[in-house]
Amino acid sequence: MLKMTVALLVWLQDRTKGKEARIAYAFAGIVVILCWALIFMAGDAVKSADEPDFLATSVNLAQTGIFAVEPGQPDAYRAPGLVFFLTPFSALGAGMMEARLANATLVGFGLVMLFQLVRRHASPLAGLLAVVMVSAWPVVIYTSSTLYPQTLAGFLLILTLWLLDGLRDNDTSGPPLLGGLAYGAFILTIPVALLLTPVFVAWIASISRRWITAVMIFGVVSGSLVGSWTLRNWMTFDSFIPVATSSGYNLLAGNTENARWNTSLNVRFPEYVYTEITGKNDVERNKIMTDAAFAEIAADPARFVQRYAGKFIHWFHFSNRLLSDEVVESGASSVPVGLREIILFAAWMVLIIAPLLCRLLMMRRIPMKKIEILFMALWITAGLAYALFFTRIRFRLPFDWLIISANAMFIAALIERYVATSVKR
Numbered sequence: 001m002l003k004m005t006v007a008l009l010v011w012l013q014d015r016t017k018g019k020e021a022r023i024a025y026a027f028a029g030i031v032v033i034l035c036w037a038l039i040f041m042a043g044d045a046v047k048s049a050d051e052p053d054f055l056a057t058s059v060n061l062a063q064t065g066i067f068a069v070e071p072g073q074p075d076a077y078r079a080p081g082l083v084f085f086l087t088p089f090s091a092l093g094a095g096m097m098e099a100r101l102a103n104a105t106l107v108g109f110g111l112v113m114l115f116q117l118v119r120r121h122a123s124p125l126a127g128l129l130a131v132v133m134v135s136a137w138p139v140v141i142y143t144s145s146t147l148y149p150q151t152l153a154g155f156l157l158i159l160t161l162w163l164l165d166g167l168r169d170n171d172t173s174g175p176p177l178l179g180g181l182a183y184g185a186f187i188l189t190i191p192v193a194l195l196l197t198p199v200f201v202a203w204i205a206s207i208s209r210r211w212i213t214a215v216m217i218f219g220v221v222s223g224s225l226v227g228s229w230t231l232r233n234w235m236t237f238d239s240f241i242p243v244a245t246s247s248g249y250n251l252l253a254g255n256t257e258n259a260r261w262n263t264s265l266n267v268r269f270p271e272y273v274y275t276e277i278t279g280k281n282d283v284e285r286n287k288i289m290t291d292a293a294f295a296e297i298a299a300d301p302a303r304f305v306q307r308y309a310g311k312f313i314h315w316f317h318f319s320n321r322l323l324s325d326e327v328v329e330s331g332a333s334s335v336p337v338g339l340r341e342i343i344l345f346a347a348w349m350v351l352i353i354a355p356l357l358c359r360l361l362m363m364r365r366i367p368m369k370k371i372e373i374l375f376m377a378l379w380i381t382a383g384l385a386y387a388l389f390f391t392r393i394r395f396r397l398p399f400d401w402l403i404i405s406a407n408a409m410f411i412a413a414l415i416e417r418y419v420a421t422s423v424k425r
Contacts, residue, residue, distance in 0.1 A: 013125055013415055020124035021115065024131045028111035031135045031144075035104035038145040044096045051147040053078060055099055058086035067232075075282050076233050079244045081156075081189025082149040096147070103151055107144040110155040110401070111135065113162045118405050120165060121371040126412035130405040133351050137404060138343055139397050149189050154398035156186040157193075161374075164200070164218075167208040176204065176214040180221030187226050190398070191243035194226070195385040199377050206370065237283045245282040247389075248289035254311065254390035255293050257300075261310025262317070264390040270296075308387050315383035315391040318348035344393075352400065355407035366413050375402035 016023055046052060053069050057078060060068045067083065068074050082103075086094075089102050111131045119127035134140060144151045160182040166175035183200065187193045197219075204218060205211040226243065233241035252273070253264045260267070273292050277285045297304045319341055359368075368376075379399045386395050 013419065016125070016128060020119070020128040024115040024128045025112055027128075027131050027135065028108045028115075031111065031141070032105055032108035035107060035141060035145045036101055038141070039097060039100045039104060042100075042145070046096075047146045048148065051096065054082055054086065054147050054149075055090070055096055057083045058090040058099070061087045062091035074236050076237065076241050076243075076245045077282050078246065079149065079189055079191050080229060081185060082147070082152050084188070085152055086147075100145060100147055103147055104144045106151050106155040107140065110151075110158050113155075113158045114401065114405060117158065117162045117165060117371075118409060121369055122409040123412055123416065125415065126409040129408035129412050133404050133408050134401050136347065137351055137400060138347055139393060139400070143394060143397055148394060150394055150397040153186060153189045153193070154401050156182055156189060157378075157398045158401060160186055160200070164204060165207070167204060167214060171208060171210045171214070173213075173217050176208075176218040177221055180218040181225060183218070184222035184225030187222065188229060188243060190395075191247065192382070192385045192389070192395075194242070196378060196381055199374070199381050202377075203374050237281075239283045239287075241283065241286070245286035248286035248293065250389040251293040252289040252296070254388070255296050255304060255307070257296060257303075259307065259390070261307050262314045264392070311387040311391050312383050315386060315396060317393065319344045319393060351404050351407065355410060356403065359407065359410045362410075366410065366417075369409065372406045372409060375406040379403045 056069050057067060060066055060071055061083060064071065066072065066074055067076070067080060069077075086099050086102065089099055094102070111134065114134065115127040115131050117127075118130045140154075160179050163175055163179040163182055166179075183193075200218070201215050204214050208214045230240070230242050233239070250264075252269060253259060253267050256267060256269050258268055269289075270292060273288060276288045280288065359366075379396075379402055382396070382399045383391065
């Protein structure tokens, strides 16, 4: 079976040689078309409890210039990245379906940039395999056809890395400036990305001769972008809110006494929290829940450490319970939960776990490239960051693009070594 698989991959390499870019771009287009087809089939039916809020906020921002779910009531509960992306389409009259179509288009652009990034560091075959393998991860297709911020986040993460990669050949201010803009937008889309800054700084230092200047430009630009939204929050609510007021809820949901390591659903907070947040606005509720979360952590540090370890391990899991299955009338998907779990497990093993384990076992024979180390560092560091709150497979999605791409680079290296050895023989 193994020999047949290797022979098939070698045959595919021979058939695609010199055509990798065209095939990768065509494949990216096919993935977008597939997502569009799923969107048309779903119609305007709500697939996630988050979708109506993102769409309503973008409509209010387009029509009134106010960032709010309810007209005339400014809020900061949602991170603004996805809302900013949707607002121009809402201004043109886009509804739920059109917003999803625009969101799904991002996966195509992300795959094209991913091919270019992986090809620079490995080979055209590795770039092509990265595009195919990332597209085969079912979570990518599901999330791209739903109004979740992770599709935009995945695009912005790849864009940031692709722009910063220009520092290898160009020490001007362009790459860190543009990369800083992309990273700032990434943080505004998923705020926990702010905790990944040390990894990006280390990457810039490893590839740039004028790394201090590059880091300063990168930091100032990304900080200014995020700071402008923080200033908006201060002027609107007279309170320091770096990105969103959902952090308090997320911190408490992941650290309250009866929180669980593998889910954030059906978690009951201390009774005094419900009493105190009654009648309060977003900012006040965020502060109450943040204080309650720290009180829960301080009350039992050992429980916090144990649960943190469990949440971090859960970061690498193949599935989790979906809130949409419980609160959305049609469920998160038309695919039955049992079948969905089987598909996810099989894809998880083939695309992520099996290649990664083989990669680690063969590190001496095939040393990791710098870019692979970066991908691994971001994948793991993001898990450490999210475990402070709680972990979900959807949260991991932007970083799964990276680890699957690293696996693709490894598989391509195996194929190329096998072909080279066969030629010599």
